[in-house]
Amino acid sequence: MESLGVLLLHPLDTYLEQELDRRCRLLRLWDAPLDRRGEFLRAHASSIRAVVTGGGSGGGGDAALIDALPRLEIIACYAVGFDRVDLTRCRERGLRVTNTPGVLTDDVADLAVGLAIAALRRIPHADRYVRAGLWKANNGHYGLTTQFSGKRVGIIGLGRIGLAIAKRVEGFGCPVSYYQRTRQQQAYPNYTYLPTVVQLAADSDVLVVACSLNEQSHGIVSREVIEALGPRGVLVNVGRGAHVDQPELVAALAEGRLGGAGLDVFEAEPDVPEALMALDNVVLAPHMGSGTRETRKAMSDLVLANLEAHALSKPLLTPVV
Ligand code: GLV
Numbered sequence: 198m199e200s201l202g203v204l205l206l207h208p209l210d211t212y213l214e215q216e217l218d219r220r221c222r223l224l225r226l227w228d229a230p231l232d233r234r235g236e237f238l239r240a241h242a243s244s245i246r247a248v249v250t251g252g253g254s255g256g257g258g259d260a261a262l263i264d265a266l267p268r269l270e271i272i273a274c275y276a277v278g279f280d281r282v283d284l285t286r287c288r289e290r291g292l293r294v295t296n297t298p299g300v301l302t303d304d305v306a307d308l309a310v311g312l313a314i315a316a317l318r319r320i321p322h323a324d325r326y327v328r329a330g331l332w333k334a335n336n337g338h339y340g341l342t343t344q345f346s347g348k349r350v351g352i353i354g355l356g357r358i359g360l361a362i363a364k365r366v367e368g369f370g371c372p373v374s375y376y377q378r379t380r381q382q383q384a385y386p387n388y389t390y391l392p393t394v395v396q397l398a399a400d401s402d403v404l405v406v407a408c409s410l411n412e413q414s415h416g417i418v419s420r421e422v423i424e425a426l427g428p429r430g431v432l433v434n435v436g437r438g439a440h441v442d443q444p445e446l447v448a449a450l451a452e453g454r455l456g457g458a459g460l461d462v463f464e465a466e467p468d469v470p471e472a473l474m475a476l477d478n479v480v481l482a483p484h485m486g487s488g489t490r491e492t493r494k495a496m497s498d499l500v501l502a503n504l505e506a507h508a509l510s511k512p513l514l515t516p517v518v
């Protein structure tokens with residue numbers, strides 16, 4: 198694919214960037230200053246046939262970008278979530294879109310469980326307590342935390358990631374319920390399907406967002422859902438910030454109407470609401486669900502394999518469109 202002109206929208210993985218540089222004709226959007234990017238795109242529009250983008254902050258693939266690139270053929274997402282790509286516009290233009298499902302499932306599920314345990318057992322708080330010398334100052338005393346084993350876990354979205362979370366928490370003796378927009382044809386005898394997210398929240402000690410972001414799931418964790426989860430409930434979000442009514446979440450946590458939260462994603466990341474920083478019942482992570490060396494390598498290889506397949510007019514490995 199030496200002749201394939203590829204535009205990388207923002208720095209992702211060093212290995213991916215090196216391989217793109219070695220195997221294609223790579224352009225980096227950030228080589229142009231912010232106010233010169235339109236000019237940069239116009240100057241290179243005739244050679245850009247592929248765009249590579251991530252899923253979190255800085256991710257792209259909106260109609261403006263697509264329209265600026267008349268020779269574009271494919272958008273390869275270095276992410277499982279492709280919510281930043283305008284699929285309607287891609288379909289109109291006949292563009293292909295790929296993502297990186299499967300290879301990151303275990304890592305995201307691991308982090309979801311880790312955030313739940315960290316929030317309930319207050320592991321980051323305990324770490325700060327020890328480092329601040331408070332353990333010693335308080336004669337070896339530390340307050341009590343809340344058990345995770347056996348807690349009722351509710352999962353929004355029983356896709357690959359949701360299912361991997363369910364399997365993990367089963368090992369902790371947690372009964373699992375789930376909500377799914379389209380009820381799985383497959384039956385899960387060990388998991389209880391609930392028809393609304395409010396019911397799921399009311400029935401859960403820990404509510405986990407593991408679905409993809411789209412029009413239907415935008416704001417799915419509403420004020421009503423947060424109220425139903427309640428002052429002893431914990432919300433874990435490994436989906437997207439926009440799944441949650443964030444101002445309401447912050448208010449509920451600060452006022453004790455919600456017990457705690459473990460958050461890997463935020464509405465306007467990397468901006469995190471200042472009010473969250475002050476709360477000890479919240480565990481914050483920098484959108485790192487798939488951020489292990491092992492998985493980022495596998496995601497990079499999948500992006501490269503999809504581009505390679507496209508360049509050779511072979512079937513794409515993991516097509517979205
Ligand atoms: C990351 O957020 C992803 O969608 O893979």
Ligand code: GLV
Nearest residue numbers: 298356357358409
């Ligand atoms: C996608 O949403 C997945 O669960 O892998």
